[in-house]
Amino acid sequence: MKLNRRTMLQLSAATAALGASAFAAKAQAIEELVIAYNVPLPSWDPTVGPSAVNPTIQGLYQSVFDQYILQQPDLSPAPGLLTEWGWNEDRTQVWMTVREGVTWHDGSPFTAEDVAWSLARVANPETGSPIQFVWGTLANHRVEGNKVIADVAQFDPTIFKWMYFLTGYVLPKAYYEKVGAEGFEAAPIGTGPYMVDKFERNAFVRLKANANYWGGKPDFDTVTIKFVTDSAARVAEVESGNSHVTLEMPYEEYDRLKGGALSGVAAPISDIGMIFLNDIEVMTDPNVRKAAAHAIDKQTIIDRLLSGYGVKIDTLETPEYDAFDASISVEYSPEKAMEYLKASGYGPDNPVKFKIQTTKGFKPKDYEMIQAIVGLWRKVGIEAEIEVYEIAKHYELRAADQLAPAAFYNWGNSVGDPTTSTGFAMFGPSPHSVWDGEDLIGMIGPLWGEADEAKRIEGWKGVDRYIAENALVIPLLQYVQPILHAPGVVVTPHASGALLPHLMKRA
Amino acid sequence: MRLLTTAITLFGVAVIVFFVIRVVPGNPIAMMLPPGATEADVARLTALYGLDKSIPAQFLIWLGGVLQGDFGTSITARQPVLALVLGRLPATLELSVMALLMAIVLGGMAALLGTLRRGGRTEAAIDIGNGMALSVPDFLWGLVLILGLGVFWPVFHISGRITPSLDLPFVTNFYLFESLVRLRFDLLVDIVGHMILPALALAIPLAAIIGQLLKQSLKETMHLDYVTLSRTKGYSETHVILREALPNAILPTLTLVGVQFTFLIGGTVIIERLFSYEGLGNMAIDAVINRDLPLIQGIVILFAVIFTGVNLLVDLTYAALNPRLRHG
Numbered sequence: 001m002k003l004n005r006r007t008m009l010q011l012s013a014a015t016a017a018l019g020a021s022a023f024a025a026k027a028q029a030i031e032e033l034v035i036a037y038n039v040p041l042p043s044w045d046p047t048v049g050p051s052a053v054n055p056t057i058q059g060l061y062q063s064v065f066d067q068y069i070l071q072q073p074d075l076s077p078a079p080g081l082l083t084e085w086g087w088n089e090d091r092t093q094v095w096m097t098v099r100e101g102v103t104w105h106d107g108s109p110f111t112a113e114d115v116a117w118s119l120a121r122v123a124n125p126e127t128g129s130p131i132q133f134v135w136g137t138l139a140n141h142r143v144e145g146n147k148v149i150a151d152v153a154q155f156d157p158t159i160f161k162w163m164y165f166l167t168g169y170v171l172p173k174a175y176y177e178k179v180g181a182e183g184f185e186a187a188p189i190g191t192g193p194y195m196v197d198k199f200e201r202n203a204f205v206r207l208k209a210n211a212n213y214w215g216g217k218p219d220f221d222t223v224t225i226k227f228v229t230d231s232a233a234r235v236a237e238v239e240s241g242n243s244h245v246t247l248e249m250p251y252e253e254y255d256r257l258k259g260g261a262l263s264g265v266a267a268p269i270s271d272i273g274m275i276f277l278n279d280i281e282v283m284t285d286p287n288v289r290k291a292a293a294h295a296i297d298k299q300t301i302i303d304r305l306l307s308g309y310g311v312k313i314d315t316l317e318t319p320e321y322d323a324f325d326a327s328i329s330v331e332y333s334p335e336k337a338m339e340y341l342k343a344s345g346y347g348p349d350n351p352v353k354f355k356i357q358t359t360k361g362f363k364p365k366d367y368e369m370i371q372a373i374v375g376l377w378r379k380v381g382i383e384a385e386i387e388v389y390e391i392a393k394h395y396e397l398r399a400a401d402q403l404a405p406a407a408f409y410n411w412g413n414s415v416g417d418p419t420t421s422t423g424f425a426m427f428g429p430s431p432h433s434v435w436d437g438e439d440l441i442g443m444i445g446p447l448w449g450e451a452d453e454a455k456r457i458e459g460w461k462g463v464d465r466y467i468a469e470n471a472l473v474i475p476l477l478q479y480v481q482p483i484l485h486a487p488g489v490v491v492t493p494h495a496s497g498a499l500l501p502h503l504m505k506r507a
Numbered sequence: 508m509r510l511l512t513t514a515i516t517l518f519g520v521a522v523i524v525f526f527v528i529r530v531v532p533g534n535p536i537a538m539m540l541p542p543g544a545t546e547a548d549v550a551r552l553t554a555l556y557g558l559d560k561s562i563p564a565q566f567l568i569w570l571g572g573v574l575q576g577d578f579g580t581s582i583t584a585r586q587p588v589l590a591l592v593l594g595r596l597p598a599t600l601e602l603s604v605m606a607l608l609m610a611i612v613l614g615g616m617a618a619l620l621g622t623l624r625r626g627g628r629t630e631a632a633i634d635i636g637n638g639m640a641l642s643v644p645d646f647l648w649g650l651v652l653i654l655g656l657g658v659f660w661p662v663f664h665i666s667g668r669i670t671p672s673l674d675l676p677f678v679t680n681f682y683l684f685e686s687l688v689r690l691r692f693d694l695l696v697d698i699v700g701h702m703i704l705p706a707l708a709l710a711i712p713l714a715a716i717i718g719q720l721l722k723q724s725l726k727e728t729m730h731l732d733y734v735t736l737s738r739t740k741g742y743s744e745t746h747v748i749l750r751e752a753l754p755n756a757i758l759p760t761l762t763l764v765g766v767q768f769t770f771l772i773g774g775t776v777i778i779e780r781l782f783s784y785e786g787l788g789n790m791a792i793d794a795v796i797n798r799d800l801p802l803i804q805g806i807v808i809l810f811a812v813i814f815t816g817v818n819l820l821v822d823l824t825y826a827a828l829n830p831r832l833r834h835g
Contacts, residue, residue: 042583050583133548203785204671224671228783236653240661395537
């Protein structure tokens with residue numbers, strides 16, 4: 001073929017036509033909502049396997065399945081498939097009233113049998129639920145009319161909170177028993193606001209609105225959720241108009257794009273950044289721990305590294321959590337830090353040395369934050385060596401109680417209860433805690449089974465105060481989740497961090 | 508003999524992968540356990556996934572399964588590994604083949620043009636272009652293409668393999684091939700629109716290598732006596748290059764293309780991730796992140812099969828084209 005100006009123009013026109021055909025719908029009003037999501041969905045069963053406890057996937061699950069109890073955007077519970085719930089007087093039984101008039105996506109009626117079966121299934125160790133240790137505290141599930149009753153094998157004051165937390169989903173008994181686990185993976189049904197229309201693993205899921213949804217039909221009839229794991233590619237998706245909504249991009253990109261052709265919403269979510277302190281080596285010295293805590297200027301780190309998107313915290317409770325106590329604070333004071341170090345014989349000329357571990361790129365600016373903290377520590381007489389590790393290694397080391405004296409981590413607690421933040425992070429016998437002090441174990445122990453809710457929450461506040469005063473952990477910040485979206489859609493953020501299509505409306 | 512060495516290679520890969528992924532930090536049970544789990548919960552789940560046995564014992568169980576066609580079950584997807592990886596293989600193969608064809612066309616054209624206009628500004632421009640293409644890695648080309656042809660001038664799709672809203676009547680996972688066979692040109696255009704940018708990102712560096720080597724090879728051949736003889740017979744320069752010099756000059760390029768094709772398939776891991784293309788590479792990254800041990804093993808074995816298969820194919824093709832090799 002002879003390549004001349006005419007041929008070039010013809011080729012360009014053909015290319016443009018190809019593009020135009022591909023993007024014909026882009027400029028039109030939003031008919032089919034397209035979301036560029038940051039993680040793929042590995043499995044459709046929200047109650048077993050690793051994805052069941054992956055907080056970032058819960059938004060996808062909650063689009064198709066309902067939890068026992070509804071969680072509102074501010075994390076508070078509300079009637080869902082269960083309309084009422086509680087314990088009997090002596091706390092030996094739980095009771096739950098099941099919503100009537102609800103149907104599964106295949107049109108079959110939702111009943112109390114489904115709730116009892118779902119609870120019993122995850123309580124069975126053979127099912128493989130990672131949360132079996134919670135669901136196993138209930139036994140002998142039975143149906144009485146539209147009520148489900150279960151015996152309390154071991155009293156857990158947070159059992160109803162788990163009903164809107166990880167693995168707290170109701171699955172269809174008859175359908176699941178008919179199609180089996182593989183059949184359910186291939187064609188999952190729930191009672192949720194959307195039904196699965198098409199699923200291409202690692203590529204996309206296409207959802208159709210559930211016209212019979214008990215909470216009202218969602219605004220968008222069709223929603224496509226594309227799995228776009230690279231943040232630069234997600235930004236390109238919304239910038240090019242291929243997707244209408246995306247989340248979790250660098251804050252600089254969020255600031256660059258939110259005021260132009262795109263809109264943005266950035267709200268605090270239940271994830272926090274923190275530094276675990278392991279009671280080994282120099283961390284057994286309270287002066288070193290307190291110096292490390294007082295030497296960190298959290299607000300400046302948030303302002304400079306996260307463009308102001310973050311909320312400074314001094315306990316493992318965020319303002320939305322039940323046991324948040326604003327009166328507990330750890331001030332930024334390099335002077336105090338130096339005093340503490342001096343009391344133990346350390347200073348800028350004779351620094352205390354330890355290792356700090358961190359991920360790099362797992363959370364926004366995680367490594368950079370630790371670099372900044374190490375810089376602040378150096379000024380007061382702490383010389384910390386940074387070790388970068390993968391998040392998988394962190395889990396393994398933490399479970400084996402082999403973390404370095406300091407280790408950065410992010411903790412999610414979308415249920416907002418102190419047991420699932422301070423409790424599991426700081427209770428020595430838990431495989432997820434690296435602080436083994438007997439004094440703290442003694443304080444936390446009685447709170448696990450405390451039946452008086454007010455007393456329980458006050459107890460946890462006391463634990464948080466003790467932890468802050470003795471610097472047993474260094475809470476840093478509550479993360480803010482950036483969401484970019486087209487002007488044609490209104491996005492309601494959920495404090496759990498779940499991006500929920502049924503909370504999105506046409507502008 | 509060649510089949511035997513291939514089998515030994517694959518067994519070696521299997522052994523190395525199996526042991527390495529079990530000794531590197533991070534195990535799937537630690538990753539799936541939520542706060543509050545006890546030691547007993549850890550033990551229960553470890554046993555559930557068969558990770559409580561010694562590594563050699565796990566290997567023997569796995570190997571026994573593989574010999575019967577059972578590569579185990581993915582921990583995250585809870586599906587048979589073999590079905591998962593074979594389901595993704597067509598996507599990666601189609602992308603790789605398209606990238607290879609683009610690289611051959613682009614590199615070949617650059618080489619032929621550079622030879623035809625050798626010594627002039629055209630050849631200099633081609634050399635500069637080749638240098639640029641080689642010095643930028645494929646994932647960076649991917650980002651450039653996304654920005655250029657996806658955002659600023661949104662001509663092509665920048666994520667996925669096909670538009671979700673289209674009706675997909677596919678029986679196999681060879682979407683491109685099947686849409687062509689079924690004469691579904693609407694799907695074909697959409698699929699090509701999704702594949703062009705990732706394929707081009709993969710093709711650009713390889714095209715530069717092909718262009719450089721083929722041009723060099725052609726220039727050397729152009730000085731040989733038989734080529735000079737052709738010229739004296741009055742054949743045009745284009746005829747001399749295409750008919751006389753190219754068949755001889757292409758052999759080293761062919762070997763290189765075979766070797767580079769395996770690297771190109773390896774490059775799909777990053778490119779598929781960048782373009783959210785649902786191939787094996789994208790799946791491999793998720794498997795590694797989630798420490799999905801059975802899935803990692805399955806993907807690596809499949810990659811190894813592809814690599815050894817391609818090398819075998821190149822050797823056979825080379826022997827077919829070069830009669831001297833056929834006789835040892």
